[in-house]
Amino acid sequence: MQPATSAEPITSREAAVEADRRDPLSAHRDAFVVEESGPIYLDGNSLGRQPRSTAPRILALLEAWGRELIGGWDHWIELPVRVGDRIGALIGAGPGQVVIGDSTTVNLYKLAHAALDAQPARTTIVADSHDFPTVRYVLEGVAGARGGQLRLIDSDPVEGLDVTSVAGALDPDVGLVCLSGVNYRSGARLDLAGAAAAAHDVGALVLWDLSHAAGSVPVALDDDGADLAVGCSYKYLNGGPGAPAWMYVRRDLQDHLRQPIWGWWGRRDPFDMAPGYLPAAGMSRFLSGTPAVVGLAGIDAGLEEIEAVGMAALWARTARLTDLLAQRIEVRLAPLGAHLFSPTDPARRGGHLGVAHPQAWGLCRLAIDRGLVVGDFRPPDVVRLAPVPLYTRFVDVWDAVERLAVVLADPDVRSPPPRRTVT
Numbered sequence: 001m002q003p004a005t006s007a008e009p010i011t012s013r014e015a016a017v018e019a020d021r022r023d024p025l026s027a028h029r030d031a032f033v034v035e036e037s038g039p040i041y042l043d044g045n046s047l048g049r050q051p052r053s054t055a056p057r058i059l060a061l062l063e064a065w066g067r068e069l070i071g072g073w074d075h076w077i078e079l080p081v082r083v084g085d086r087i088g089a090l091i092g093a094g095p096g097q098v099v100i101g102d103s104t105t106v107n108l109y110k111l112a113h114a115a116l117d118a119q120p121a122r123t124t125i126v127a128d129s130h131d132f133p134t135v136r137y138v139l140e141g142v143a144g145a146r147g148g149q150l151r152l153i154d155s156d157p158v159e160g161l162d163v164t165s166v167a168g169a170l171d172p173d174v175g176l177v178c179l180s181g182v183n184y185r186s187g188a189r190l191d192l193a194g195a196a197a198a199a200h201d202v203g204a205l206v207l208w209d210l211s212h213a214a215g216s217v218p219v220a221l222d223d224d225g226a227d228l229a230v231g232c233s234y235k236y237l238n239g240g241p242g243a244p245a246w247m248y249v250r251r252d253l254q255d256h257l258r259q260p261i262w263g264w265w266g267r268r269d270p271f272d273m274a275p276g277y278l279p280a281a282g283m284s285r286f287l288s289g290t291p292a293v294v295g296l297a298g299i300d301a302g303l304e305e306i307e308a309v310g311m312a313a314l315w316a317r318t319a320r321l322t323d324l325l326a327q328r329i330e331v332r333l334a335p336l337g338a339h340l341f342s343p344t345d346p347a348r349r350g351g352h353l354g355v356a357h358p359q360a361w362g363l364c365r366l367a368i369d370r371g372l373v374v375g376d377f378r379p380p381d382v383v384r385l386a387p388v389p390l391y392t393r394f395v396d397v398w399d400a401v402e403r404l405a406v407v408l409a410d411p412d413v414r415s416p417p418p419r420r421t422v423t
């Protein structure tokens with residue numbers, strides 16, 4: 001894993017303003033819809049900001065639908081593979097290994113089943129007890145339906161998993177190891193190459209959930225021995241709410257795996273309408289039904305700024321932003337009873353940080369209600385803050401922590417409104 005790059009430390013608000021002025025990446029903020037009088041948005045790991053190019057792109061699609069009608073499918077049909085390849089390029093996957101369709105949850109289900117079907121003698125799935133809920137639920141369902149078992153590693157909620165504890169959970173019954181590249185709550189990064197090597201040592205396949213990694217941290221799927229991976233498009237990839245998810249299957253596995261939802265869109269020659277299911281060659285076999293074309297247009301627009309900057313430069317800025325955030329949390333929020341709920345070693349961190357405090361819900365809710373800072377709350381007591389590098393300034397990080405300190409010192413933080421459905 002690449003360590004964080006360190007430039008001069010930022011120790012004053014003026015230095016933060018100066019860091020913004022000097023960084024050529026600062027200009028990319030203008031490519032996003034930002035209401036400057038609005039709160040500081042540190043929730044781009046949950047829903048990325050809207051690129052200015054998204055609305056024109058989606059309008060062009062609507063216009064094409066109006067004009068071309070069914071004929072539009074001549075070019076829409078390629079979108080799942082074409083946009084998939086562009087996501088692949090951001091996560092170290094050569095062309096023809098990423099396709100877009102369905103949600104991350106459904107893709108996890110498809111690939112977990114496919115992996116286990118390919119090795120029927122192995123009935124155990126290994127996963128992380130602190131992984132994102134959908135990962136645990138889907139795997140619970142998959143293991144249950146097959147009469148297999150789900151073995152959850154009791155990971156450290158802050159530091160995440162190391163390769164030794166992954167290796168310690170493995171034996172020849174294990175068919176699949178399914179873990180996240182970046183933990184959704186603490187931001188802890190997994191050593192994907194090391195974990196893949198450990199899984200392969202016992203003959204298991206790996207399935208990575210990269211929802212909090214793709215478009216944020218460096219990922220090298222082909223080089224690091226990944227077999228399968230899935231992830232969202234609406235977080236760091238800026239595809240917009242409900243944008244369809246992507247999946248990766250290593251090239252030499254594709255023709256050996258069968259996903260369980262046999263729809264016409266994954267069949268060889270779908271428009272033959274022929275009897276019987278025959279899986280298509282390559283990644284198309286992992287599709288099931290008609291692709292979400294409007295959502296794909298959103299992803300197409302969302303990727304542009306990331307591609308223009310490149311993952312290496314983005315990650316370098318992310319590391320500086322999260323370093324500053326960690327340092328300000330320590331200086332301003334620790335004296336008020338908060339602590340960093342993320343690895344202290346920058347090399348083990350992803351693109352967001354957690355802050356734990358008994359009044360985390362009140363802190364998060366009041367900061368939003370007062371129009372100050374948008375983060376999000378994750379039970380039991382964590383506020384997540386993501387300084388997404390394309391549109392978050394160093395001064396935003398500085399000011400956000402100052403504002404959070406004011407809220408945390410306010411007695412009202414102890415009597416917040418009740419939790420809402422979406423937080």
Ligand SMILES: *Cc1c(COP(=O)(O)O)cnc(C)c1O
Binds near residue numbers: 104180210232245
């Ligand atoms: C956000 C997230 C998801 C979301 O899955 P959906 O099917 O899009 O709701 C899945 N896995 C992880 C690790 C996530 O962070």
